[in-house]
Amino acid sequence: MPADVPPAVPAAAPTDVPPDLPSGAGGVLPDATASDASLRRFLHGLPGVDQVGAEARAGALATRSVKTSAKGALLDLAVSCIDLTTLEGADTPGRVRSLCAKARVPDPTDPHCPRPAAVCIYGDLVPVAVEALRGTSIKVAAVATAFPSGRAPLAVKLADTEAAVGAGADEIDMVIDRGAFLAGRYGEVLAEIQAVKAACGPAHLKVILETGELATLDAVRRASWLAMLGGADFIKTSTGKISPAATLPVALVMLEAVRDWAELSGHRVGFKPAGGIRNAKDALRHLVLVHETVGDAWLDPSLYRIGASTLLNDLLMQRQKLATGHYAGRDYVTVG
Secondary structure: OOOOOOOOOOOOOHHHOOOOOOHHHOOOOOOOOOOHHHHHHHHOOOOOOOHHHHHHHHHHHHOOOOOHHHHHHHHHHHHHOEEEEOOOOOOOHHHHHHHHHHHHOOOOOOOOOOOOOEEEEEHHHHHHHHHHOOOOOOEEEEEEOOOOOOOOOHHHHHHHHHHHHHOOOOEEEEEOOHHHHHOOOHHHHHHHHHHHHHHHOOOEEEEEOOHHHOOOHHHHHHHHHHHHHOOOOEEEOOOOOOOOOOOHHHHHHHHHHHHHHHHHHOOOOEEEOEOOOOOHHHHHHHHHHHHHHOOHHHOOOOOEOEEEOOHHHHHHHHHHHHHHOOOOOHHHOOOO
16 A cells, blocks of 8 residues: 555546536535535535445445455554544643653564554643654644533634644644534534634644534535535544444545545545544454545545554554464553
């Protein structure tokens, strides 16, 4: 699988828009000041999701067998795409330093083990992570905008974002206001994403949909498009605080949205499943889904992340099993 991301897909002219894109909008994306009515026409003009079909497709891909040599490469890829996460009220500077040490040296017995892409923490702990990761390419990601509920005035959300970026965060994971989205206040949600994107400055923005609260796959598709219209660099499934989270059918629908967005706009947006991906089998299933839905260009940390707190150790044990022929056991990997 290529390590470098190929050049972006050329922008398609309206006459080249694939037939499964919103024909009601004439293949033209709404502009930044679109009204609620205009956004509603566009978002509700998206093709409906066949839930049974999506579940069947995701289930079929989940049965794909990955053989030994390919499995080793995918395990390494999964490690390199992890946003190693701690988002607990009891988090301390010591806990964050420990997590950063784990990210710097995931497997002390294997100097060739790849590092995770980022460490994801609460914004007030960003300075601790920045110092602990200094001299590495590991990114510091901070959750913001009244995570995990997203229920706060916009001024508070922007201050939250600006504080994290000012402290050195490379990436911001924001949550949308699901209440506003489900009430059909699409313009309000769009404006909020745009404002947070502006507040991010040079930092990348991941927009969390909290799909477990959106109820239907149609709503997941609409929220995905709305986030991308707002300028998201990544769309992300979940906060990890709500179940269900990163299910395969949800990931499939969001990946299809990312694919169709690239075809329509000429711009690639990343994807991050988070919540419930706890072992290597889960991670490999998601990587197969990415390969089959959007292609190998997305199999790179610049366009794909996995939000996880416990996944890394299982990936390390699976790598050790491939190398030695036996499991080392959980006592032989650092807690982090």
